[in-house]
Amino acid sequence: MNHTSLSAAEYDAITDAAAQWCLRLQAEDCTAAERRAFEQWLSANPLHLQEYQAMLEIWQTADHLPRSVPDNVVPLPQRQRNHWQRFATAAAIALVALPAGAWVGWEQGWLPNSYQHLESNGQLSRVVLGDGSEVELNLNTELRFSNYKDERRVTLIKGEAFFKVSHDSQHPFVVHAANGWTRVTGTQFNVWKYDDQVKVTLVEGSVLVSSDGQASDSSYRLGPGMQASYKAGDYEPRLSQTYNQDNSLAWRSGKLILDNQSLAQALPMINRYLDKPLLLADASTGSIRISGIYNTSEIKRLVSALPKVLPVYLTRNKNGNMVLNRISPPAKG
Incomplete structure (x- = not known):
């Protein structure tokens, strides 16, 4: 089947099926026969796998799903719209399975109004995020960005990224890497990640860095020219001062x-x-x-x-x- 010839209704049907399978396979009473049927559906068309993987990716951006899309959610740019439509479809289907109170929504800060999955493979890339911040991606870098009501959230899956964060004191920008996080409201900084090792280099402004994912009272503040390094399991990051000959940002060239x-x-x-x-x-x-x-x-x-x-x-x-x-x-x- 050539998916370029699919009608909108046929494409939506595949997306709906992917959402239903995503929900059903997580159920405790999912049977072996259902799993075999899923494998058959998956192999019937390459688009099935593509839509199913996209659905799983979207579900990772929130711990709960909403009953409906709130009225005050900002419309997304066209290039992000497919992800949002999939999320909304998954949310609607999940209503029949989630207990009352398991969902929250945009007003409670669980549902993003903007979502981007970024990857750079053979070349450096620069992308404007949904909040207007800029990010430069080093080679072989992968990250996810979600814009929630209470924070702008990035998960650095692998690689290295340089962030120029648009200032918003009421809407902090948080980068999760390994078990820790870096929290800012508007600044320029670099985050490097390899396996479970992380290094944060601050260029401008200030950031809070935590190595164990805990509350802000366990974090450390960096000033310009400082670095924080940690690996998964560290109780606190190691702080150091950079100098003029520091080469941490040479990758940008x-x-x-x-x-x-x-x-x-x-x-x-x-x-x-x-x-x-x-x-x-x-x-x-x-x-x-x-x-x-x-x-x-x-x-x-x-x-x-x-x-x-x-x-x-x-x-x-x-x-x-x-x-x-x-x-x-x-x-x-």
Whole structure:
């Protein structure tokens, strides 16, 4: 079936079916026969999978679904309208399953009036968010933006982004990354995420950073030129001051700058550009230091070039990862 020839009614029917399956598969009494029927429906048309995945994505933006769309919700731009229509369809279908009081809505701050899912793969990109803020995405970055009544919410799924947040003291802008969050009302800052590691760099204004997702009384305020680093499970972030030679934002010019860093420190910055992470054979290999300026679009070439500039050689483990091994210096006679 060529979905470009589908009528609006046929397309809506697929969207409705995706919403119904999304709801039914989460039910405790969903049977094996129903799951087989779902698999058959999914394989019948590539558009079925596309709509089902879009539905799941939208459901992740809220913990509850509303009875109806409030009258004061601002109309969305055309490019976001399909996501909103799917959300509204899912909400309407869910009414029959959700207990009274399980839904809230826009007025209670659960339902967004603007939603964007952004990804950058082979190139840097710049996007204006629904609230007017700007975000620059590094390579291989993915994030979600939802504009709620009480806050503007970003989830950085992977990668790195630089934010220029439009000021609104009554409508804070919150970036969730790993277990922590960064909260601002209007400023410029960078958030880097690799696996469960996060680094926040403030350029202008001030931000609050928390590493454990708790209330604001467990957060730390950064001033311009400061950084906060944490990983999932940390009780509090580690704070530091940046200097003129700090290279955290070099990616905005397509560069990765390593300045006499150990391989253990450099690998997370290198690996975020690779399909499979480069590994260290041991702590001794990790202590070797590296410097240089590299194009972020050519990091794979950097990996193959490392044995030419460092006392290391490459092997491959059983999982297909490249492994750096130290070449031991000759024994002293």
